[in-house]
Amino acid sequence: MESLTFDLAQQSLRDLNHYLHNEAKTASVKKVVVTNPDGAHNIAVGLDCPVEVEVIGHAGYYAGGMNKTATVTINGSAGTGVAENIMSGKVHVKGFASNGAGASAHGGLLVIDGDAGLRCGISLKGGDIVVGGSVGSFSAFMAQAGRMVICGDAGDALGDSLYEAVLYVKGSIKSLGADAQIEPLIDADIKVLTELLTAAGPAFAAHDPKSFKRVASARSLYHWNADANQEY
Amino acid sequence: MCGIVGLLVKKPALRSQLGELMVPMLIGMTERGPDSAGLAVFTDSLAESSRKISVYSGLTADGADFNWQALGHGIKTHLGVEASVEAKGNHAVITIKGAAEPVKHWIKEQHPKLHLLSTGRSIDLYKDIGTPAEVAERYDFKNLKGSHLVGHTRMATESAVTPDRAHPFTAGEDFCLVHNGSLSNPNGIRRMLEPRGITFETDNDTEAACRFLEWRLREGDELEVALQKGFEELDGFYTFLMGTPDRLALIRDPFACKPAVVAETDDYVAIASEFRSLAHLPGINNAYVFEPAPEEMYVWKA
Numbered sequence: 001m002e003s004l005t006f007d008l009a010q011q012s013l014r015d016l017n018h019y020l021h022n023e024a025k026t027a028s029v030k031k032v033v034v035t036n037p038d039g040a041h042n043i044a045v046g047l048d049c050p051v052e053v054e055v056i057g058h059a060g061y062y063a064g065g066m067n068k069t070a071t072v073t074i075n076g077s078a079g080t081g082v083a084e085n086i087m088s089g090k091v092h093v094k095g096f097a098s099n100g101a102g103a104s105a106h107g108g109l110l111v112i113d114g115d116a117g118l119r120c121g122i123s124l125k126g127g128d129i130v131v132g133g134s135v136g137s138f139s140a141f142m143a144q145a146g147r148m149v150i151c152g153d154a155g156d157a158l159g160d161s162l163y164e165a166v167l168y169v170k171g172s173i174k175s176l177g178a179d180a181q182i183e184p185l186i187d188a189d190i191k192v193l194t195e196l197l198t199a200a201g202p203a204f205a206a207h208d209p210k211s212f213k214r215v216a217s218a219r220s221l222y223h224w225n226a227d228a229n230q231e232y
Numbered sequence: 233m234c235g236i237v238g239l240l241v242k243k244p245a246l247r248s249q250l251g252e253l254m255v256p257m258l259i260g261m262t263e264r265g266p267d268s269a270g271l272a273v274f275t276d277s278l279a280e281s282s283r284k285i286s287v288y289s290g291l292t293a294d295g296a297d298f299n300w301q302a303l304g305h306g307i308k309t310h311l312g313v314e315a316s317v318e319a320k321g322n323h324a325v326i327t328i329k330g331a332a333e334p335v336k337h338w339i340k341e342q343h344p345k346l347h348l349l350s351t352g353r354s355i356d357l358y359k360d361i362g363t364p365a366e367v368a369e370r371y372d373f374k375n376l377k378g379s380h381l382v383g384h385t386r387m388a389t390e391s392a393v394t395p396d397r398a399h400p401f402t403a404g405e406d407f408c409l410v411h412n413g414s415l416s417n418p419n420g421i422r423r424m425l426e427p428r429g430i431t432f433e434t435d436n437d438t439e440a441a442c443r444f445l446e447w448r449l450r451e452g453d454e455l456e457v458a459l460q461k462g463f464e465e466l467d468g469f470y471t472f473l474m475g476t477p478d479r480l481a482l483i484r485d486p487f488a489c490k491p492a493v494v495a496e497t498d499d500y501v502a503i504a505s506e507f508r509s510l511a512h513l514p515g516i517n518n519a520y521v522f523e524p525a526p527e528e529m530y531v532w533k534a
Contacts, residue, residue, distance in 0.1 A: 039507030058507045058521065077521060079506060080491065098523055099488060117523060118488050136488065136526070 004029045009036035017045065020070075025049040039079065044072050047089070064091035067108060080117075083110040086127055092201070099136070102129045105146065111200045118155065121148045124165045130200040140167050141177065149196050151207050159215050167215040168193055170207060181218045189214050233387045234399070234412040235261025235364075236492065237271075238473045238503035240380035240480045240532050246499060251376030253513065257502065258364045258373070258383050260509030264412075265385025268398035269367035270359025272408040272475055273378040274534065278353040283332040283405070286349035286357040287339070289322045290395050296321040298346075303339070311338055323371055325356055332405070347396050352406030354477040359384075359398040379534040382475040384410035390418075391436045401439050403430075403446035406477050411438040412490040412505055413469035421465065441466050445474065459483055459529050473503060481531045488526035495519040501532045 006016040016034060024032065024047075031052040037043055041060040044053045047070035055063065055072070060079040064072035067086040074082070077095035084100065086108040093101075096114035103119065105127025112120075112129070118136035121129045124143035134152030141157070143165030153171035160177020167180075168189070176182070193209035237257040241250055250273065258269060278284060289298035300319035304326065307315040314329040328335050332351045339346055350357035356378075358371045364385045368374070384399035391397045400408040415421075418440035422432060430443050444465060448458035459481065462472075469489035474481045482503055484492055495502045495510045497519045504510050507521070524530050 036511075038511030039509075057517075058511070060506060060508060077493075077507070077523075095521075096523060098491065098493075115523075118526065137486075 002029065003031040003033060005033045005035060007035045008038065008040055013040050013042065017042070020044055020047050020051065020053065024051045037076070041079070044070070047072070050089075058095070067091060077114070078112075082112075083108075083127075086110065096133070102127060105129070107146075109196075109199055111204075113203060115152065121146075121165075124148065128196055128199075130196050130204065132200075132204065134171065137174070138177070140165060140180075143167075147192060147196060149193060149200070149212070151204065159217070161221060162215075162217040164217065166192075168212040169215060170212050173213070173215070176215065179218050179221045180215050183214045183216050185210065185212065185214050233264050233389075234410075235264035235385035235505045235509070236410050236412050236471055236473050236503065237261060237383040237385075237505075237509055238381065238475075238480055238482070238501075239383075240501045240534055242499055242501070247379055248377050250378050250381060251372075251374045253500070254376070254381055254383060255368050255374045256512045257504055257509040258368055258385060260511070261385040261505060262364050264505055265387045266363050267388055267393045268359065268361045268386040268395070269364040269384065270357070270386075270398045270400055270410075271373065271376075271381050271383035272350060272355050272357045272400045272402070273376045273381040274354045274406075274475055274477055275356060275378040276354070277477060278327065280353075282327060282329050283335075283351060283353060284325050284327045284356065285332060285336060285339075285351050286355070287324050287326060288347040288349050288360070288395060289324070289345075290360060291347055292343065292345040298322065298324075300324045303343070306342065307335055307338065311335060320371060322360070323358055350402040350408065351404075352477070355402070355406050355408060355475070357400060357402060357408065359400065360395050361393055361398065380475060380480050380532075382408055382410055382473050382480070384412075390414050390438075391434065397434050397436045399438060400475075401436070401442035403439075403443045404450055407442075407446045407449065407474070409438065409442040409445065409472055409474045411441060412471045412492075413485065415441060415466060415468035415470065417465075417467040437468070441470070441472065449476075455479060455481055455531060456529055463527060471505070478534045479531055480534065481529065482524055483529055484524055484526045486527040492524050493521065494524055494530070495521045 034055045037057045039060040043063045045065040050069045053072045055074045058076035062081045065084040067089045073092045078093045078097045081100045083091035088108040092111045097116045099117040102110040104123040110129045113132040115133035116135045120135040120139040122141045124146040126145040130149040137155035140159045144163040148167045150169045154173045157177035159180030197204040304317035399410040415437040418437035421440040471490040
């Protein structure tokens, strides 16, 4: 069997996730289609095998969260915390994503075709995020490792208290957060952008890697400065 | 946590289905707000000289057996005001010919435990403790008719679970507000409003936001101006949904701490805390679905 459908109007979310956590690891099913998600929370969370999941409709909170090796595609919008804390694999949201998308992702790739809400990529720990639209305020707050590509605009306080994650923004940046700074784009950045835009899919091919700005940490907050008198 | 739902139908023919369309929306927010529920529905407006008052008797000794007809009779004999009463259990809508204030004053004097839910020419308000499904059934929400409504399911955090602390809150006439979130300066708002003669009925933070915005509207601010002052004065986490006889308005705090999602078609605008409450609306698959931005005003005209 190549493909299996779970209709959440008929079957429970628990049935779906139980299948994905257990049988999917050994079954010959390559693709699981989820219909009538109707905004349910926790769709396809905690996957740990290279199965492909396609959600037809809008997903609720934490869709594809904690993912390892699986590919989760949402043909609709995603609620708060989509692809939160993913370790590897790919989560693709074809609509918009709400707040906290890709928060603390350790690895893997999150692609959002539309806009992302506030705090996208907050505390990013090594994952990659590509957003076709704009991201809301406080995105990449305290992001430690990984890369974020924003093809639209960024809201307020982008990259506040940034560690070693690197952000690329094509549009405007409403404001940078503390310790985040715009740096010149070097060849290595062009290579990263080309790689991530290609991985994100054909819809992203139109973006010229050279048209992005690089945002990274000035590293001035890395060490406590007793002489700063709490003025930063 | 709480749940918010709102629905505005764009075609007059759909007004008779308003309640039926909304009940699954309200029940969809049960997990966000299982302890109380309520809604305000805006109907065709009464004549300029008439008013209707939604009244709740659940806090009186008689509860759902309250003698509503005697109350209507009392208004007629003691105040000489023509009054008709439409009652269902612990709830009644009293329609009067004349000003509302003397009637409200008399009701409060005679029956201090009756809770006056709303006053106006267009608004009917229902709220009570219980799950959204129980409250919807209690007041037969599915048969409500009107152009738009504002609903809420409550999970109390800032004040006790009682019917009067459920949402929507009202102030003045034909204005209501529901809130998901928590305010950090409701007492400051109260201290600003009370010296201006504005009285509060509960210790609830949402009541402060409701009375603040209604005060601005009463002072002559356009809705958008009042909402802008709300952004400046109200501190905390909030998604607010407000209703007036001809408008539905939505705002979210600058940090967008509380969720909201909107679906719009040629037939309706539907608002909910989460898509779960919109999923069953007709034509939702072709609706324009979006997440309202923080610190933006969204105003829809009925």
